[in-house]
Amino acid sequence: MTLRRESTAFFLFVALCLAFLLLLFAHASWREKADLGIYGEKREIVKALGLTDLCLFTEARYTRHPAVADRFTPFQDHPMSLEHFPSASILLPPPHLSAP
Amino acid sequence: MSWTGKQRNILDFTLSSLLRRKGRNAALVFVYTFVVFLLASVVFLAQSIKEEAKEVLREAPEIVVQRLVAGRHDLIPETYIGKIRGIPGVQSVKPRLWGYYYEPLNGANYTVIADENYPYEKGTVVIGNGVARHLPPLVGKTMPMRTYGGSYLFMRIRETLSSESELVSSDLILLSVDDFRKLFRIPEGVGTDLVLTVRNPREVATVAGKIVEILPDTRPITRSEVLRTYDAVFDWRGGMIFANLIGALFAFVIFAWDKATGLSAEERREIGILKGLGWETSDVILMKFWEGVVVSLSSFFLGVILAYVHVFFASATLFESALKGWSVLYPAFRLKPVITPYLVSVLFFLTVVPYTFATIVPSWRAATTDPDAVMRA
Numbered sequence: 001m002t003l004r005r006e007s008t009a010f011f012l013f014v015a016l017c018l019a020f021l022l023l024l025f026a027h028a029s030w031r032e033k034a035d036l037g038i039y040g041e042k043r044e045i046v047k048a049l050g051l052t053d054l055c056l057f058t059e060a061r062y063t064r065h066p067a068v069a070d071r072f073t074p075f076q077d078h079p080m081s082l083e084h085f086p087s088a089s090i091l092l093p094p095p096h097l098s099a100p
Numbered sequence: 101m102s103w104t105g106k107q108r109n110i111l112d113f114t115l116s117s118l119l120r121r122k123g124r125n126a127a128l129v130f131v132y133t134f135v136v137f138l139l140a141s142v143v144f145l146a147q148s149i150k151e152e153a154k155e156v157l158r159e160a161p162e163i164v165v166q167r168l169v170a171g172r173h174d175l176i177p178e179t180y181i182g183k184i185r186g187i188p189g190v191q192s193v194k195p196r197l198w199g200y201y202y203e204p205l206n207g208a209n210y211t212v213i214a215d216e217n218y219p220y221e222k223g224t225v226v227i228g229n230g231v232a233r234h235l236p237p238l239v240g241k242t243m244p245m246r247t248y249g250g251s252y253l254f255m256r257i258r259e260t261l262s263s264e265s266e267l268v269s270s271d272l273i274l275l276s277v278d279d280f281r282k283l284f285r286i287p288e289g290v291g292t293d294l295v296l297t298v299r300n301p302r303e304v305a306t307v308a309g310k311i312v313e314i315l316p317d318t319r320p321i322t323r324s325e326v327l328r329t330y331d332a333v334f335d336w337r338g339g340m341i342f343a344n345l346i347g348a349l350f351a352f353v354i355f356a357w358d359k360a361t362g363l364s365a366e367e368r369r370e371i372g373i374l375k376g377l378g379w380e381t382s383d384v385i386l387m388k389f390w391e392g393v394v395v396s397l398s399s400f401f402l403g404v405i406l407a408y409v410h411v412f413f414a415s416a417t418l419f420e421s422a423l424k425g426w427s428v429l430y431p432a433f434r435l436k437p438v439i440t441p442y443l444v445s446v447l448f449f450l451t452v453v454p455y456t457f458a459t460i461v462p463s464w465r466a467a468t469t470d471p472d473a474v475m476r477a
Contacts, residue, residue: 006112007108014401045265055211055266055431068164068173087424095328096329
């Protein structure tokens, strides 16, 4: 079949993209249900070991455990030390540390 | 001719005109798609980590009590337990023993936790999947660990934690309390910090306040603060991520503006001929509008779909080196997919609106071109 009008092809493309986008919503919802068991396992580990943080950045103490870091850890090496770990530039400081 | 018929005719003309300049427009769509992809990937990743933290860390301790010495975290004496237990509302207090171990063989940092209910005998460890992945092959089933006394403990690996739990357990090494004290030479009677449970969740803040009153050298961290931490630290609207993205977005706006203002001789001639044939200025603006719609919508859809695939099917591979930083050990996580109408609309407004604004004035200028002057040039 040939598409006689360019606009028909464009509308088809948009419809296809919209359908794909809806599929992504469906996928997210399906995965949420399918992963419930895995959440249970993760929560169990967190509860049993009393964990406070996700294991995302293992390069520095305050990026591995940002929730329990103190104000000084990024500048721990010497008084004029500037914060230098790459992952720290991605993380914002925890709100309970920046609160007055 | 009906209104819809007119729009379709103009759209047909716009599309054939865009196809005549394939290379130029393909480059624009490619750059535009990449900008949307980048922004959407960051938003999806940050949102997903926040959701994951909210789901998993709701089982985190209600209150963690640290002791500070000269502004630094220090070991906490177990004598503090009795004082805290005396606070009304406190249900249980127990010490936690945990620390960091640097593995010189591969340069990785591990989190070592003494599990009071450790199921295996002394001299053994349970390791996270990330630790298992980075162990040197020669070590096999035994893991040598250098104690703070200089001697070695040869720990037998009894179990590896599941790969599904890597987001919380990737770098963990679990061992018995005795082995932990031996490894770090931590004497009896002190712990790394204390964890509390409180009878009534509404009293958590009051209990935390009383702890600081009774023990001024301590710092309580509540579960809600832990949860808020992940809400704040992965806020894509702040920090370096946003600074970089704003840079990319502005670069794109400049690119779009430049593309729209720098009309080629062919485009000028085309507009001139159209106006000479009787097209109104409003028709040319309409044509430019449809041109924007075609480019924006195509790039937006492609960018968002590709970003979803990148973050939730390919574990954000392109960001891996940035996220990894100097860490040797990086968890192989599979994130919970998050896509909501709110996120899609935020992305739409962040990408399509700046493009529309950047091209609106040049489009009007092109539409008001004098056909005689253009065709004579």
